[in-house]
Each structure stands twice: as C-alpha cells, then as structure tokens.
Amino acid sequence: MTNIKKISHIAILVEDIEESLKFWRDAFGLELDHLEEVPSQGAAVAFLPLGESEVELVQPLSEDSGLAKYLAKRGEGMHHLCFEVEDIEAKLEDLKKQGVRLINEEASTLEDGRQIAFIHPKGTGGVLVELVEGL
C-alpha cells in the first residue's frame, strides 16, 4: 500500500533567509539552487538540494500569516517534513479511510503544477507532514 518515494524536503522556518544562508550555505556548505517567493504559501523560500532531497529555508512574507504566527510562538527551527508520493489522491483517500486527521482533504496545486496536501500534526504525533506528487 505504500506509495511513498522519498523525503522531498525538510522545511526550516527562519526569520531572515539571507541571515540563515550565512550558516546553511556559507558555513555548512550546502549549495543554494535558487530563491523564490511562493505566494500560495505566503513565504519566500530558499532551495538547497542535497542528494535526492532538499533543505528549504522558509521566511514568512507577512506578519499575519500562519507561518509568521508559528515563528513568533515557537521560534526558528524545523517546520515540516515533506514526502514525495506516487499518487497523492490515492494516498489522501487511504489516510482518510484510516481516520488520520488531515489539514487538506483534497490536494491543491502549486505554481509549478505539482500537487500538495498537509497532514495535521495531531494525526502524526507532532510532526506537520506535507505530501507532494511530482510532475
């Protein structure tokens, strides 16, 4: 039943991407692929690929977003863990049948066409899990 392919990315919530890059790129040595604004997520994101996965630095773009509130409450740190799946609709159906609490009952479509959905941390034991179906 598993159709999970790999860890897509780890998202790290940060106050200021440029400041965070001083560690992740300059000191630690990850490569910055690119930096972009993702309006659907209300954030600017730096993409640092590593092997088959990515580290993403996520900076909220407005002070009243969910991300900004989370940042104010919990501080900088790991925010969510994203898994690439083969068939996101099938996976969501499967999770629903098993009574797992979802944030998104249906997948939504990113600017680049990929489909994503989030599982509620109450359904996973404390971890905000994102699912993504690649193109």
Added chain:
Amino acid sequence: MTNIKKISHIAILVEDIEESLKFWRDAFGLELDHLEEVPSQGAAVAFLPLGESEVELVQPLSEDSGLAKYLAKRGEGMHHLCFEVEDIEAKLEDLKKQGVRLINEEASTLEDGRQIAFIHPKGTGGVLVELVEGL
C-alpha cells in the same frame, strides 16, 4: 569545501515508539527496518528507511535524560536533522574555524563504529544538526 553527502535521517522524538508506529508504519506506510536500544543516546530508536535516508523514531529510556526533558518541554515532534559527511573531523575543524558553535568539539563513536557529532542549534538558527561519518 563541502563534503556533505546526503540527509542521513530525521529524528522524531516520541513518547512511545509502539504508539508512533501506528501512524508511521501502519497508517502512513513506511517500513520498519528494525528497533533497537542505543545506550549512548539514552534512547530506543525505530529505524524506517526511505530512499537514501531514514526516519528515526526516538523514545527516551530514562526520565532524567536530556531527551526526556526536551520531550516534556516541547512535546513530540522533529528533534534533529542528521547529515552524512565524508570526513567528520575535517568538517568539525572547518566549522570551528568559521566560529560555528558546536555541542561536540570532537566526534564520538557509536556502538556500530560510525562517528557522530552535534552542532548547537544556536549555531544553525534553531535546528539541532547531527553529523555522521559512515563506515
């Protein structure tokens, strides 16, 4: 200068591994490779490989350990992010030279012979980072 090979694992701190496996293995569909006690870390760990990385569920074994205190304070959730590096001594030297705050100035050796060290979250912008050099 970068000698980072891949994400080795994401460690998720949990109250009860068996309970957590109900989501991660039974509902979500990751495969459990094995479960073992890691005395040097004061924890029981479930290893769930996925692609080139692993998800690890970490349950503190005693109530007075650092892990148990973290769990009591922050609750269940992502605990640390581990990167596999080619040469851990060289990486630690490099980080020290750049003024990055480390938890372990020297690597220590796990039961299985691999070498590990932790970077302080104050040095990374909120993320507890582990380095591991494979066998």
